[in-house]
Amino acid sequence: MKLHLLLFALLFTCGVYSQNGTLKGKVTDLESNLAPLAFATISIEGTTIGTSSDGNGNYKMEVPSGKHTVLFSYLGYETQSIVVTIVKGETKSLNQSLSSNSTELEGVVVQATSKKVKETALLLDQHRSLEIKQNIGSQELSRKGISDVAAAVAKTTGVVKQEGSGAIFVRGLGDRYNSTSMNGLPIPSNDPERKNISLDLFSTDIVEYISIDKTYSSRIFGDFAGGHVDIISKDHSGEGFFNFSIGSEVNSNAVRQDKFLLLSDRNYMGFSKNDTPKDPLNNYQFDNSLNLKNRTPIGSNFGFNTGKSFNIGQQGQLNLFATASFSNKYKYKEGIVKSVQAQGDATKDFETKDYEYTTNTTGMFNAQYSINPSNKIAYNLLYINGSSESNEEYRGYMRDLADGPEGGFLRRGNYIQNNLLINQLLGEHQFNEQFKLNWGGSYNTIKSDMPDRIQNTFRIKDNQYFFTTNSVTDNHRYYQNLNEDETAAKISLDYKFGKNEDLLYRGKITVGYNSRFKNLDFKASQFNYRLGNSLRNVAVDPYNLDAVLNKTGFDNGDFQFETFLGDKNLNIALTPQTYQGKQSINGGFAALEYQVSPKLSAVVGLRLEQITQEIEWKTQLDLEGDKNTFDKTAFLPNLSLKYALNDRNNLRLAASKTYTLPQFKERGLFMYEKATGSIKGNPDLYPSDDYNLDLKWEFFPENDEIISLTAFGKYIQNPINEITITSSSDDISFANTGDSGYAAGIELELRKNLFSFDDLNTNKISAGFNAAYMKTRQELDSEKVRKENAFGADFTHKNASFTGAADLVMNADISYIKEWNKRSVMATVSYAYISDRIYSLGSQQLGNSVDKGFGTLDFIFKTKLSDNLGLGLNVKNLIDPKIERVQENLTQDILVQSYKLGKSFSLSLNYQF
Template sequence: MKYILLIFTLFVGLQISAQETTGSIVGKLTDKELNNEPLAFANVLIKGTTLGTTSDFDGLYEIAGIDPGTYTIVFSYLGYETIEIPNVEVVADKVTNIDVPMSASAGLALDEVVVTTVARQDSEAALLLDQKRAVEIKTSIGAQELARKGVGDVATAVSKVTGVSKEEGSGNVFVRGLGDRYNVTTLNGLPLPSNDPSRKNIDLGIFGTSIVQSIGIDKTYSIGNYGDFAGANIDIVSKDYNGSGFLEVGLQSGINTVATGEDFYLNEGPNYSGFYNTNSPEFPLNNYNFTTSWDREDGGTPTNIGGSIRGGNSFNLGENTRINFFATGSFSNRFQYREGINNGGVNIGTALPNSEYDYVGYRYSTNTTAMGNVGLRHKDHSIKYNYLFLNTSTQRQDEFEGIIDREDDAPQGGGFVQRATFERNTLFVHQLLGEHGLGNRFDVKWGAAYNFLANKVPDRRQNTVLPDNNSEPNGPKSFRLVSAASSNHRFFQDLDEEEISGNLALTYKFKANEDDDFDGKLTLGYSGRFKDVDFEAEQFNFQILLRDSNNNPIDQPLVDPRNIDAYFNQENLVNGLYQIRTFRGPLSFAGALEPQFYNGSQDIHAGYVNFEYKVSDKFTMLAGIRGEQINQSINWSTVIQGEGSNELDNFEVLPSVSFKYALNEKQNLRLAASKTYTLPQFKERAPFLFQEEVNQDSFGNPDLQSSTNYNFDVRWELFPSASEVVSLTAFGRFIQDPINQITVASAANDISWANTGDNATAIGAELEVRKQLFEIEKETADNILSESLTVGANFSYLNTNQKLDPDKIAEETTFTVRPTFTETNLSGASDFIVNADVSYFTELREDRNFQATMAFNYFSERVFALGSEGRGNLIDRGVPTLDLVTKFQLNKHLTFGLNAKNLLDPSVERYQDDASSNIDPIFVERGVLEEEVDILTYKKGIDLRLSMTYRF
């Protein structure tokens, strides 16, 4: 209760809106003369306007961009009775649904017409309609559903979809057990760069849902997408605007229960805005020229705040031309606190971790977003420009106390390690998109993008102090027994990724039918993607000296772990207590100041042919083939392997087929099959030692090769109503030369990447149910009020297996590692994923309502990295989450909301598994780990947020 009271005192929120958006009319026309079969190509007009459309093969129609008001809608079809429906109200940001049965004779009864109002085009109903129409197997989540579930970022949004789970502590997602390397992320159909050298995809958590109209998750391969795919193509569709002018401003605030309950500490140097940067000093080796402190500082009151402004407008330029604008900007921050254990690699004989820490971590993150677009539409032609700017930052103060090395440093405990890290990502996206109708038979669609991303880690600081006497772990501390120069360091990293991409598709429609439409479509297309990556890193190690130049012992002083600045300074450098050196060596080494680096380029040229044909009213097929020429080259200069280079040069032929069979107007049966590939990432091939985490180093494997994937899906789906769906999907993946993250024998559970065997399989099933349990209308003296209860749930089961080949790993890697098991699961794969939500809505009177949604998510345990040398796999335990989102609209101006995230507050845990079965026979004699050992545990706390909005 104290946290709820605190959040009320901390919160100030205001939203000013002068918004008048447009609405839409959608519906279905049926033929009473043919047992209410869908009526295609009937005319639908808004009387007294130029707005209108025709119904499609399924009898479905849509008229968008209608100003709010009351209209008469006219339905007509040659030889049928024309029907006029008067007094149809179009509401801003809503979709009015009108289903009309038509016949050749007069006498339509008004009760045969069904008129309902639902949310706008990005509503669940509208997206389900799009899912029903599509030939491919696809799923979408829109702005309405995101708001109902209180989703704040794209990573969390995607994790609400069947078979998708989110990796703890990042915006990386797993789709059907397949992780980052198997997925593709696009913005409006064009590729996005990664903000992390270890990832293929950009962190979805940095995209706030305020810029999102909808998110499409295609789990089957579409021939128009790049072939580096096996999990899903996640396409973020940015907000578009076609209504009247509006301006909206908002503020919000909240707390995290764990962060608020503790003193909070951060790094000296970075500011609260997230735009901090600094470069390494001049002459860093012969003088102490570092200006930021080694020691932590007070992080202030950990209160989460945010602010946003957005607006848009659209208007006509003449009778057939319309222009629209939309822009949004926002800033938000977040405080987090973690406390638990953090351990290193486990000794097989003793089952004890080599390093064993009590751990606390303080985190402060920011997100600054600016997005704008302008669109121009003239008859059958449209051009749109999109701009996106993102600046995200994470500041971390991590502290570890305990055994640093059971055989060396602080073997009985008493060691202290602290690391101060600031990481910043800045992304610029420019997109130009166009669609053109050239007569009745030809359509042209194109897009071009320029992306630039900068990832910076300026001045990461780590220091390590040990007991001055190992037999007194709680006694005085010093640097006297610190032997590794890198134990105390400052690190500077810069990653720049620049990319140009483009798509072009020409569609020819053929075989005109009696309804003036076409049964066939032939599409020819080209895609190009040209990426350059530049990575550079400098590390300045502070090596403790025990003897001077005359070989006399140096008397190292005692130090205060909370006052490291008193030791690392110019005076002690001059006095010879320590020296500063780089990866390569001290100042006396030639080239000591040359940074380590890797540079890479990836060029992809692709051409494709896609053929869509409606064989009958019920059966539609889609078949295509794509050819991609891929060249991925990398060169490096690192301490691990010196200078070198490597190149992948592949040509891939990628066929794909999809079939849709309409069992009836409410049920579809779909089938899809395709061949794709998976490329390794630059970091996975670069022989550079990445030390992103204490107790977790990684380095690349230059000999890593791409994988080949064969994909199969079959789905049955039922649409009981416009807002309901039931679907059942079976799927399979066969992967040749799978790439896995694997632990390397070391004290710190170091990891690398390898093609761990000849093949792997992933077979599973998914069930999704979205159902409205009831909707009640209550008549009062003045109004008809509604009350409804809606539930949704999806379940995913997955079985993965791969046979590991130690000889293949030995031949295709430059390091020595032998997997513990002969076969195991794929890394990242959870056997079970469950998502569920229940939403209650009630109108208390006109302009007064209450809505509450409870959302639950669970994924079962999954492999983080494959075990080696007799140790079991590193396993992340399953995590359940429960969120509550409430909104109370007091009147047409004032709305209150309270969100509570992660109500269960489960412990996040990783453990080293035992090696009890399927072990390599060689370890029968060598010995294996026979019990589970915890490696990492902490809790995230509960996030509380109070909101208040006011609309004029």
């Protein structure tokens, strides 16, 4: 019986096969001079029959005889359908070109599709690019449950997000070596201590995809060595829509607290009054309470997206897109913090509690006007308001302040509000098939306020709290304001040449210019408490300081305020500390792209930049004030080679020269007071020069799969580092710490479909893995520091790794995705690991401070229940590891910091009308 069934099945299969014909052809890109379009989808409407084009755009498949509708589709292009008749036993050729422009052809059904949001589209872009690049799109962001750009970038190979901030390290190189832009135009920093804006300010709601360049090309400003992050904002075309989402989030550490103590007078939405008092030395003018307020630590978020397109005239189309969102989060961590000497003796030994509340309000509007298929203009407006509020409590031993058996108590209340406004105007003009003009301009402003930072210090005796001071700054109120505006412009002209027998151009020349002009104004005022004996010797309640530090006490003379310039008896006492900065960069560039042979392509680029940086200051370190200017002319060549081993394998080489600028904060002679130490700028700082080399092999088994291996190296002349200078107070500053340093490593990336349960609909299990192993080394020359600067250094070691550089960085994820009838289920488990890395360099026999390695595990689940309704569940940091820092002294390693972040649980709902 089994034999009969087998014979019947074989005969039936042969009978069916005999009724088939063959359909083959080539899919090309109409907008790229009929270049082959790899990995396009060709399917028979109403059936499960389908295939994908290969690396040369060719396809072939068996189709039953008869009349069929053939669908040609690719993400970012218009789907086209053509009716064909298949004759059994015969082969029919059908070539098709796809275009992203809206057209109407007789007998062709045109349907708009989404743009570069899917992983397949971005992998194809990576495959075809002549330069080494890596992208992460909104589809992958959703699959991995990523809510901000900082977390998104950290999922790419060799990139690390610094815990507790939006700063990133690329291939072991930190903030100073990286750059950030949006739609190809630079954006300013929100923090005077950083070069780049905190990427966690950017919600992924505004992102179509993120491009990460780890190799240099001449279109990018030359201040680059680690990576360049370009955020490509969403736009819209097609039918109108409106999507609304709402959600909630809790942190396991935060919800377990009986009381979640935060500042009393800060706005829940992150919009607060930030004015500095006009004359607090003569009148008590502080409105904010010193007492704390109990909050319910349950976060929330809500937002909407909407878009609509309008036809204008015969060829024009106006596309509008808008999004707005608000989110807040509560975090809590407790642990230990120590400051220890070379012999292991502690100067500070604290148990800590840190309550934190953050908000993010984002709004974006995008208008894109396609005048005709050859001319397009777009305007982007982005507004972000981010706030961070924290109550930090340190309890324990403080040498010279609270060194009794019961120790002391230090509390710092901090609030930061960042307000960013980005305006961009962009244009593309295709004059003919050979000439194309691209241009853009932007005006951006950032306002960063730190209003009324509060610090109070106490000694404890017999379970009672008494104010204590070793320096008048131990009890203070601090105000800081940063205003920065920047204009930027870019323009480039492409010229294609060398048309071959296939009507494709072999070469392209690009010439262009871009510039950025930055103005910065920084002010800071600190009002230190000069406490009278009536307060110093009386027990107080540290959680009810309004009872003693109030207007009545000020009027009675129990305390008074003074600044770094003195008290109310000096006319200049209220003069704030200031520095102003101006920076201009003008760059001209040229690049030649050429297909040397069918397999070998090259890009040769050259950039010439003129940089001027001016800074002027008047601070407590220089009461008279001074200014400093440096100019640099940078000659920056770069080369990229691509050799196509076959349709799915590429071998790439990239080499370039770049530079690294010191930042305003690092050169301004200003003292930043922190709870654990002080940082001051150094006007003698100067730029580094960087030399970069990459060799990469990449293999694309399928249209959504990749295997790649990269070897890279970087040589840096005169690297800049944050160091502890030789002084009685162990102040921190910045210096060119040696003649050279280098970074070298390898990167591996894998994306693979493990199981596919349906040939046409998505129903699969896929996995991703990327890892980077690297070594960095730099010379540390104490004599060089003494010769070139107004201070000295005494490094414990003669060489060290770069600060922030981890030997091993790894990301892994596995996902199940099923889509059917406009429904879907997606579940992802992702793991990330970062190994040990240096936090700060040791000096004066102190060892390096090293952040120990740890891993995190996340789970993400999303489902679309209907055409309109979707649900999501995220669980972050499931294993909740300890975050630890040790000081590797010559005699022993000492644990100086330890805490846990807690698990995060979030639930979301979205509805599309």
